[in-house]
Amino acid sequence: xxxxxxxxxxxxxxxxxxxxxFALTSENKIVADPDNAGLKLPAGFGALKVAxxxxxxxxxxxxxxxxxxxxxxxxxxxxxxxxxxxxTSGGKAEVVNGFSNYGGTGIYSVxxxxxxxxxxAVYRYKLSPKGEVTNPTQPEKIITGxxxxxxxxxxxxxxDKAGNIYVNIGAYSNACQVKDRQKGSLGRPNCPILxxxxxxxxxxxxxxxxxxxxxxxxxxxxxxxVGLDWNAQSNQLFVMQHGRDQLHDNFPELYDTKQSAELPxxxxxALKKGDNAGWPYIYYDNVxxxxxxxxxxxxxxxxxxxxxxxxxxxxxxxxxxxxxxLFYTGTMFPEKYRNGAFIxxxxxxxxAPEPQKGYYIAFQPFKDGKPSGEWEVFADNFAGAPDKAAAxxxxxxxxxxxQGPDGSLxxxxxxxxxxxxxxxxxx
Amino acid sequence: MKQIIIVVCALTLFxxxxxxxQKTPPKAKPTTKKAATAAKPAAVSAATLTAGKAVxxxxxxxxxxxxxxxxxxxxxxxxxxxxxxxxxxxxxxVVLNGLEGEDIDGESYAxxxxxxxxxxxxxxxxxxxxxxxxFGNKASGISAAEVKTIRASxxx
Numbered sequence: 357x358x359x360x361x362x363x364x365x366x367x368x369x370x371x372x373x374x375x376x377x378f379a380l381t382s383e384n385k386i387v388a389d390p391d392n393a394g395l396k397l398p399a400g401f402g403a404l405k406v407a408x409x410x411x412x413x414x415x416x417x418x419x420x421x422x423x424x425x426x427x428x429x430x431x432x433x434x435x436x437x438x439x440x441x442x443x444t445s446g447g448k449a450e451v452v453n454g455f456s457n458y459g460g461t462g463i464y465s466v467x468x469x470x471x472x473x474x475x476x477a478v479y480r481y482k483l484s485p486k487g488e489v490t491n492p493t494q495p496e497k498i499i500t501g502x503x504x505x506x507x508x509x510x511x512x513x514x515x516d517k518a519g520n521i522y523v524n525i526g527a528y529s530n531a532c533q534v535k536d537r538q539k540g541s542l543g544r545p546n547c548p549i550l551x552x553x554x555x556x557x558x559x560x561x562x563x564x565x566x567x568x569x570x571x572x573x574x575x576x577x578x579x580x581x582v583g584l585d586w587n588a589q590s591n592q593l594f595v596m597q598h599g600r601d602q603l604h605d606n607f608p609e610l611y612d613t614k615q616s617a618e619l620p621x622x623x624x625x626a627l628k629k630g631d632n633a634g635w636p637y638i639y640y641d642n643v644x645x646x647x648x649x650x651x652x653x654x655x656x657x658x659x660x661x662x663x664x665x666x667x668x669x670x671x672x673x674x675x676x677x678x679x680x681x682l683f684y685t686g687t688m689f690p691e692k693y694r695n696g697a698f699i700x701x702x703x704x705x706x707x708a709p710e711p712q713k714g715y716y717i718a719f720q721p722f723k724d725g726k727p728s729g730e731w732e733v734f735a736d737n738f739a740g741a742p743d744k745a746a747a748x749x750x751x752x753x754x755x756x757x758x759q760g761p762d763g764s765l766x767x768x769x770x771x772x773x774x775x776x777x778x779x780x781x782x783x
Numbered sequence: 784m785k786q787i788i789i790v791v792c793a794l795t796l797f798x799x800x801x802x803x804x805q806k807t808p809p810k811a812k813p814t815t816k817k818a819a820t821a822a823k824p825a826a827v828s829a830a831t832l833t834a835g836k837a838v839x840x841x842x843x844x845x846x847x848x849x850x851x852x853x854x855x856x857x858x859x860x861x862x863x864x865x866x867x868x869x870x871x872x873x874x875x876x877v878v879l880n881g882l883e884g885e886d887i888d889g890e891s892y893a894x895x896x897x898x899x900x901x902x903x904x905x906x907x908x909x910x911x912x913x914x915x916x917x918f919g920n921k922a923s924g925i926s927a928a929e930v931k932t933i934r935a936s937x938x939x
Binding site for chain 2: 429506509536602605706708753
């Protein structure tokens with residue numbers, strides 16, 4: 357039942373004179389695991405476990421040479437916060453190096469540079485022509501002093517094509533209540549959190565020691581974004597917001613537990629500079645498909661939001677926690693996936709007593725740089741079994757996404773540290 | 784199996800005197816040696832557990848989950864931790880005042896626990912007794928009188 361995927365054919369079209377790459381990979385076949393690494397995939401796809409790191413692997417990036425870097429939520433036993441993996445055989449890889457002494461989430465590579473974030477700073481490393489970090493112990497500090505108050509602490513990063521880097525600074529609050537997550541507590545007027553968090557900040561990717569004053573609050577009213585990516589077709593930043601929690605816990609007289617579990621969508625936004633997505637004043641009701649006034653700010657579950665807030669580009673089931681967004685530009689997968697979005701849903705906890713949900717990779721079709729058509733579950737069963745998902749006790753929690761040079765889709769899991777690779781078998 | 788039988792016997796034996804024991808917590812330690820090794824502390828009445836579970840479902844379950852296991856890196860688990868099984872005063876104060884920014888058994892948790900001072904002494908006693916005797920936990924109950932005392936000293 358083993359499936360073989362020849363990379364020779366796939367690579368030959370994309371080989372732009374890189375003989376070393378050719379020599380390195382042409383004799384190597386990707387072999388899917390007999391059980392597709394436990395995942396449920398569309399017909400023609402296969403999956404393998406690339407490596408078991410045993411660490412809390414958050415985001416991931418793969419260089420054009422196929423070198424894999426993963427950011428760890430906190431340093432591993434050896435005190436390393438970034439792992440470097442190199443391909444071995446059959447499409448698998450092994451950890452060959454670790455560096456950095458900080459935990460975090462964000463990691464992103466462009467030709468020549470690797471960027472990684474702690475929960476309050478962004479660092480840059482130099483990459484050699486072979487895709488290897490040349491200054492592992494002396495990174496350049498690009499951005500510093502970002503607010504970190506534990507809640508929504510991840511500083512995810514992405515870049516555009518004009519030398520700018522975008523950083524999520526999550527709101528250290530659920531709904532900007534006077535007392536966070538306190539039943540009945542109302543929202544703070546003119547939510548002061550938004551001055552330094554609850555949005556996306558833009559900085560230069562090549563300037564050292566920038567802090568708030570050097571950057572621009574690119575978009576605001578975003579509660580917490582963990583997954584974001586630059587869409588080359590629309591030349592625009594797309595982000596995935598983690599929607600608000602606890603409508604019922606905060607206002608039981610206005611929302612029952614089912615509404616609390618189902619209403620506040622996880623939203624995809626297409627951002628322009630200066631946009632306001634509305635947190636904490638609104639939430640997006642995934643049933644009515646409307647922006648609603650938050651109960652902390654006078655809402656009652658029926659009042660629509662007022663104010664100049666943008667609409668989501670797409671909306672997904674509440675609380676499923678989109679932790680990674682990746683626009684697929686490879687040629688390995690069939691045509692329908694090209695330029696569409698893969699989204700890693702880390703999985704919910706805030707749906708009880710309703711069954712928990714998520715723990716899958718979704719695919720959102722795009723056309724001309726905009727969502728087009730219904731999203732679908734692409735890779736399912738990271739949880740291991742439906743009852744494990746329902747109980748919120750999954751085996752694995754998908755957290756990061758990256759595209760390999762051959763068009764493979766890499767997925768991290770921050771529960772057990774499994775790194776997956778999803779491939780397509782040409783017929 | 785033997786241990787389980789001893790625990791069940793101990794629970795049955797002590798259940799009728801649970802109320803009296805809760806009023807005098809320092810003496811709530813089991814007196815027989817068998818009980819001391821098998822079921823460490825006192826028994827708890829089924830009524831208290833039922834009442835405690837109702838408070839838990841309404842106020843705690845969203846974050847700490849139905850199995851008390853919490854959520855990785857977000858909300859701490861309630862099973863097997865000294866925060867639940869240890870000092871009662873500290874535990875009652877967590878409910879009264881909420882908790883933020885504390886590492887629990889070496890792990891950090893991102894979420895904020897709000898204060899639940901609006902709960903009555905009995906509700907807090909019931910829910911903590913339930914938590915201390917659920918999810919694999921076994922510890923003495925907490926009485927409403929104890930909560931009242933701690934609440935009084937909590938006000939400054």
